[in-house]
Amino acid sequence: MRIGDVMVRDVVSVDYKTPVKDVCKIMGEKKIGSVIVTRDGKAFGIFTERDLLSKVLLEGSLDEEVGKYASTPLIVITPDYDVREAARIMADMKIKRLVVMEDEEVKGIFTSADLARVIAESSFEG
Secondary structure (H helix, E strand, O other): OEHHHHOEOOOOEEEOOOEHHHHHHHHHHHOOOEEEEEEOOEEEEEEEHHHHHHHHHHHOOOOOEHHHOOEOOOOEEOOOOEHHHHHHHHHHHOOOEEEEEEOOEEEEEEEHHHHHHHHHHOOOOO
16 A cells, blocks of 8 residues: 555645744644644654654743754655555654655655554455
């Protein structure tokens, strides 16, 4: 199964200068765990709940720019990746999200929740 068939296509992005508190509000309202952080219109990082907990709340301020705390560089795959291959990358890198890009444009995001859904919906036959 290809990532392009199961990824979330509705990805939220914010400019790197957006205050962290505004990003947290967006994430809460949209019930999402991450946003893509852009600079000059191009994706350069991802800000996740983990970044909020491990970086902002420990050493920063909610008033600072989200770009300061975004995880970089982005770990990227293309829509034609196999789900198992993506799962291996996530496990090896100990991450919960992969940004799906094609031609330098964000096409979607594949998360550990998406992986769980794929497993739940598929047969457990080898």
